Amino acid sequence: MRHFTGYFIVLLLFPILLLLIKLTTVEANESESFHSFLDKHIQLDKSLEQNSYIVDKNGTIVDEWIGNENRIYQPISGFTPFTKNLFLQSEDKRFYQHKGFDLQAISRALSMNIKDKDITEGASTITQQTARNLYLNHEKSYNRKLSELLYAYQMERKLSKDQILELYLNAIYFQHGVYGMESAARYYFNKPVRKLSLGEQAFLAAIPNNPTLYDPLKHFDFTKERQERLIDQLVVDHQLNVAEANEIKKESIYLKVKEKPHDYPDYTNYVKAELTELIADNEGFNEKITNASQTEKEKLQNELEEKVQHTLSQGVIIHTALDPKIQQRAKEAVQKHLPYKGIEGAVSIIDNKQFSIIGLVAGKNYQSDDFNRSYQAYRQPGSSIKPLLVYAPYLDQPNTSITKLVNGAAFCKQGYCPENYGGVQYGMVSIENAFIHSYNTPAVRLLDQMGIQQGFSYLEKFHFKKISKQDYRLAAAIGGFTYGMSPLELAGAYTTFANEGNYKQPHAILKVTDLKGNIIYQWKDTPVQVYKPETVMKVRELLKKTVTSGTARKAYIDNSYAGGKTGTTNDYKDYWFIGLTDRLTASVWVGKDQPEDIENIEKASPQLLIWRDIMK
Numbered sequence: 323m324r325h326f327t328g329y330f331i332v333l334l335l336f337p338i339l340l341l342l343i344k345l346t347t348v349e350a351n352e353s354e355s356f357h358s359f360l361d362k363h364i365q366l367d368k369s370l371e372q373n374s375y376i377v378d379k380n381g382t383i384v385d386e387w388i389g390n391e392n393r394i395y396q397p398i399s400g401f402t403p404f405t406k407n408l409f410l411q412s413e414d415k416r417f418y419q420h421k422g423f424d425l426q427a428i429s430r431a432l433s434m435n436i437k438d439k440d441i442t443e444g445a446s447t448i449t450q451q452t453a454r455n456l457y458l459n460h461e462k463s464y465n466r467k468l469s470e471l472l473y474a475y476q477m478e479r480k481l482s483k484d485q486i487l488e489l490y491l492n493a494i495y496f497q498h499g500v501y502g503m504e505s506a507a508r509y510y511f512n513k514p515v516r517k518l519s520l521g522e523q524a525f526l527a528a529i530p531n532n533p534t535l536y537d538p539l540k541h542f543d544f545t546k547e548r549q550e551r552l553i554d555q556l557v558v559d560h561q562l563n564v565a566e567a568n569e570i571k572k573e574s575i576y577l578k579v580k581e582k583p584h585d586y587p588d589y590t591n592y593v594k595a596e597l598t599e600l601i602a603d604n605e606g607f608n609e610k611i612t613n614a615s616q617t618e619k620e621k622l623q624n625e626l627e628e629k630v631q632h633t634l635s636q637g638v639i640i641h642t643a644l645d646p647k648i649q650q651r652a653k654e655a656v657q658k659h660l661p662y663k664g665i666e667g668a669v670s671i672i673d674n675k676q677f678s679i680i681g682l683v684a685g686k687n688y689q690s691d692d693f694n695r696s697y698q699a700y701r702q703p704g705s706s707i708k709p710l711l712v713y714a715p716y717l718d719q720p721n722t723s724i725t726k727l728v729n730g731a732a733f734c735k736q737g738y739c740p741e742n743y744g745g746v747q748y749g750m751v752s753i754e755n756a757f758i759h760s761y762n763t764p765a766v767r768l769l770d771q772m773g774i775q776q777g778f779s780y781l782e783k784f785h786f787k788k789i790s791k792q793d794y795r796l797a798a799a800i801g802g803f804t805y806g807m808s809p810l811e812l813a814g815a816y817t818t819f820a821n822e823g824n825y826k827q828p829h830a831i832l833k834v835t836d837l838k839g840n841i842i843y844q845w846k847d848t849p850v851q852v853y854k855p856e857t858v859m860k861v862r863e864l865l866k867k868t869v870t871s872g873t874a875r876k877a878y879i880d881n882s883y884a885g886g887k888t889g890t891t892n893d894y895k896d897y898w899f900i901g902l903t904d905r906l907t908a909s910v911w912v913g914k915d916q917p918e919d920i921e922n923i924e925k926a927s928p929q930l931l932i933w934r935d936i937m938k
Contacts, residue, residue, distance in 0.1 A: 357479070360472065360475070360476045360479070364472060364473060364476045366457075366476060366477060366480055366481070368456060368457060369636065370391075370393060370395060370456065370489070370492055370493055370501075370502075371389050371390060371391045371393055371501075371635045371636075371637075372393050372394065372395050372635070372636060372637025372837070373386055373387060373388050373389075373392060373393060373394055373505075373637060374386070374387040374633075374634045374635075374636075374637055374638045374639070374640065375387070375638075375639050375640065376590050376593055376640045376642060377639060377640070377641055377642065378586075378642060378644040378645070378646055379642065379643050379644055379645055379680070380646075381641075382646070383583050384583060384584075384585050384586050384589075384590060384642075384644060384646070385583060385584055385585070385586075385587075385590040385593075386582055386583055386584075387594075387634050388499070388582070389631070389634060389635045390635075391499065391501040392498075392499045392500045392501060392505050392509070393492065393500075393501040393502045393504075393505050394502065394504040394505045394508060395492050395502065395504070395637065395837075396488075396491070396492060396502065396503065396504035396515060397488060398484050398485075398487060398488035398491070400504070400515065400516060401491055401503065401515065402515075402516070402523065404520055404523055404524075405491070405503060405515070405518075405523045405527065406487065406491075407556065407561050408523065408524055408527040408552055408556070409448070409487075409490070409491065409527060410448075410487075411552075411555050411556055411559050411561060412527070412531070412552055412555060413447075413448055413451070414447045414448040414449075415559070416447075417447065417448050417449075417483065417487070418483055420447060420449075421475065421478050422447060422449045422450065422471070422474035422475045422477065422478040423447055423449075423450060423471055423474055423475075446470075447474065448486065448487065448490045449474040449477055449478060449486050449490075450470050450471070450473075450474045451490060451494075452474075452477065452486055452489050452490040452493055453470050453473035453474045453477060454470050455490075455493040455494065455495075456489060456493055457473050458470055458473065491503045492504070494530040495530055495533050496509070496510075496526065496529045496530060496533060497529060497533040497534065497536075497537045497538075497539075498537075498539070503515050503526060503527075506526045506529070507522075507526065508580055509579065509580050510526065510538060510577055510578075510579060510580075511577065511578055512578040512579070512580040519573060520570045520573070521549070521570050521571070521573030521574075521575060522573075522575065524549045524552050524553050524570060525538070525545060525546070525549045525575050527549070527552055528545050528546075528548035528549040528551075528552055529545060531548065536548055538577060539577070539579070542577075546575065549571075549575075550571050553567045553570055553571055554567065584690060585646075586644060586646070586649050587684075587688060587689065587690040588649075588653070588682050588683050588684035588685075588688045588694065588696060589642075589644050589649060589679075589681065589682045589830065590690075591684065591690060591691065591692075591694050592679070592682055592684075592694060592696065592697055592810075592830055593640060593642055593830050593831060595697075596829060596830050596831050597630060597633075597634075597640060597831065597834070598626065598627075598630050600829075600831055600834065600843050600845065601626065601629055601630055601633065601843060602626055603845070603846070604843045604844075604846075605626075605629060607622060607625075607626045607629075610622055611623070633834075633842070636836070637836065637837045638834050638835065638836055638837070638842060639834070639835050639836075639837065639839075640831055640834050641831070641832045641833050641834070641835065642830050642831055642832060643673060643676065643678035643679060643680050643829075643830060643832055644680060644681070644830070645671075645680040645681060648671060648680055648681045648906075648936065649680070649681040649682075649683075651935065651936055652669045652671060652681050652683045652908075652932075652936045653683050654935075655669075655931070655932045655935035655936050656668075656669060656683050656685075656686055656932055657686055657687075658935070659926075659928040659931045659932050659935070660686055660912065660928055660932075662920075662923055664914055665912065665913070665914055665920055665923065666685050666686060666695060666912070666913065666914065666915060667683065667685070667686065667695075667910065667911065667912045667928070667929075667932060668683055668684060668685065668695035668696045668699060668809045668910070668911045669681065669682065669683035669696065669809065669908060669909065669910050669911075669932065669936065670682055670696050670697070670808075670809045670810040670812075670813040670814075670908065670909045671813070671906055671907070671908040671936065672813050672814060672817055672828045672906065672907045672908070673905065673906060674817050674820035674821060674902065674904070674905060674906060674907055675820075675821075675905075677814075677817065677821075677826040677827070677828045677829070677849075678828060678829060678830070678832065679810070679828050679829060679830040680906070681908075681936075682694075682696040682697070682810070682830075683696060684696045693915070695809070695911070695915075696808070696809050696810055697808050697809070697810040697811075698808065699808055699809065699911065699915075700787075700788050700805045700806045700807060700808055701806045701807070701808075701891070701896050701911060701913060701917075702801050702802070702803060702806045702891040702892070702895070702896055703801045703803070703806055703807050703812060703889050703891075703896075703898060704800070704801040704888075704889030704890045704891045704896060704897075704898055705760045705762070705765070705800060705801060705887065705888060705889045705890065705898075706801070706812060706887050706888065706889030706898040706899070706900050706909075707798070707799075707800075707801050707803075707807075707889070708757070708760075708765050708799065708800070708887065709757075709816075709819070709861055709864070709865065709887050710780065710781060710784070710815050710816075711769065711777050711778070711780070711781055711798060711799060712765045712768050712769050712772075712777060712799050713753065713757055713765075713768070713861060713864065714780065714818075714819075714852075714853045714857055714858070714861050715772060715776060715777045715779075715780045715853075716753075716768045716769075716771075716772050716777075717753075717857045717860045717861065718780075718853050718854055718857040719772070723753075723860070724752065724753045724754040724757070724860050724863060724864055725752050725753070725754065726752065726753050727750040727751065727752055727753075728750070728751060728752075728753055728756055728764040728767055728768060729749070729750055729751075729763070729764065729767055730742065730747065730748030730749060730750070730751045730756060730761050730763055730764050731747050731748065731749060731763065732747050732763065733763040733766050733767055735770065735796065738795075738796055738797060740762050740763060740766050740796075740797070740800060741762065741763070742761050742762050742763055743760070743761075743762070743890075747763075748761060748763075748764075751764060753768075753864075754863075754864060754867065757864040757867075757868065757872075758864060758867045758868045758871060758872030758873065759872055759873060760872070760873050760887075760888060762799075762800045765799045765800055766796050766799045766800060768799070769796060769798075769799040770796055774794050774795065774796065774798075775794065777798075777799075778793075778794055778798075780852055780853070783825060783850055783852045784811070784814070784815045784825060784852070785827070786807055786811055786815075787808075787811070788803075788804070788805035788806065788807070789803065789805075789807075790804060792804050801889060801891060809909040809910070809911045810828075810909070812898070812900050812909045813828070813900060813907050813908060813909035814827060814828045814907075816886075816900045816901075816902055816907045816909070817902070817907045818852050818853060818858065819858055819861055819862055819865065819885075819902060819907075820902050820903075820904060820907060821849070822855040822858055823851055823852050823853035823854055823855055823857060823858045824849040824850065824851055824852070825849060825850055825851075825852045826847055826848065826849040826850070827847060829845050831843075831845070832844075862883070862885055864885075865885025865886055865887060865901070865902070866883065866884065866885035867885075868885065868886060868887055868888070869884050869885055869886055869901065873888045874886050874887070874888050874899060874901070874930055876927045876930040876931060876934065877899060877901060877930040877931075877933050877934045878934070879903075879934055879937050879938040880938075881903050881904075881937070881938075882903075882904060883902075883903055883904050884901065884902075884903050884937065885901060885902060886899055886900055886901025886902065886933070887899070887900055887901070888929070888930070890924075893919050894919050894920055894921035894924060895913055895914070895917040895918060895919060895920065896911065896912070896913040896917070897911070897912040897913065897920070897923075897924070897927075897928070897929045898910065898911055898912075898929060899929040899930050899932075899933050901933050901937070903937055906937065908933055908936055908937065910929045910930075910932045910933045911929070912928050912929045912932075
């Protein structure tokens, strides 16, 4: 009774509100006018949340980001007259006549509620409902109801009727987190609203009146009953004749609930992480964070996350370089060649000319938001680091060649005494033989002769995230790092051998646009020269011979060019192969998440076979 009395009081305030509006629009008193007050305190600048999408290189949607509200915004032109009439006749018949609130409806509701001694009928117009959905909440209070009236009046001043109806049709709730008629059409029938039959349109229009009661997935019969009542109402209002109504009601309704696209989680998981980096780069967060105190850094990180979430909520398309065929082939190769329990694999594939990531495999059976080994796993690189840290820097010096001899015998300096595979000692060997057969002591000697600082000056250009000053030691020549590198980092670094020594950090995201195609964000980095072009030619020859006659023979493919380098860590905990063709570079890592000896699979060489199957 108390609630009803309050509602009654709110309704009685209408004449006062109307009188106030009339007086203040006729003339302004000494203080600011009522309309000026509304313009100052009621801003209609809030937009509806929209879904965002990740698309592959062909523009096909591969993932859909849904925030708090699953919504695909549809302009008013995209709704049929039948859909509009369904809502107008059931919710607000005088929509095009009133100014935001309907006195006739209010009087009718008040009369019915007094008669029933309860609130059995409401009087909210479509404008009021839209104001509530967009700017307010569903709290049952007198303040909220009066705020709703003011917002509705302001909307009628600032927006056309069609603009308000458009907002309404995109704001209403259809259960299961679905908002708006377009999203409802795609969710329940898996097709756009413009392709719905009349029966399907009426069926969906039955839901928003009470989304819980008329949930089609739980109470299909209730939804169908209300659909038929809506159709009957159109007959009463002379929008349909009886024959047309009966034909629509007889139509069979078959739900086809749409599953959210999520075809390549290994890849799209990385894209979401890269989006944060892209926004940070474009919006200047990186520079601010670098120069900030710890407290300021935390604040900036929170602001960055808010910016990312806001961007996604506005509806954007994240255009990526994903190649679905190569992605699928890589996934199948990992699953095929790693049947061993507990042994995992990861792959990163890069288009050499575009410096773009076209495929990522995070594990054998990766699920969304799992640990993504393709870019989050930092492991010792073994001998796969030799071309980057030792051989290319050494050959970058004047008067060096791959035929130059280097000592392959035992080496010991300041207590560090590395061994060749199997403990074998060699005499003087050419750089070519030392490289393609992956001898250890020659690589350590070359780094020692060249200087550790000189070798690492080349690695610095790749911006490996986990290299520290502690790693500046001879052991790094054969992969002895504190943390190591990720598969994605190594693949990116090896692209220099396909680009005349130039390096640019590879990215999955090509650009981010709004839903109309306007570019919002794009990477701005440019290539840097790491090695001389003539040095790269020498290293390419070494990589090629490693595949044709060295440690990577199982990776051989019949191609105009194919080269690469193997890597095995101490105690056989990791197996690597990073290889390239003229078009692509791919890194393959094999191991256990908790490092453990896996020598038992060494002869099978799964890392080589995975790479071969991807590239052949």
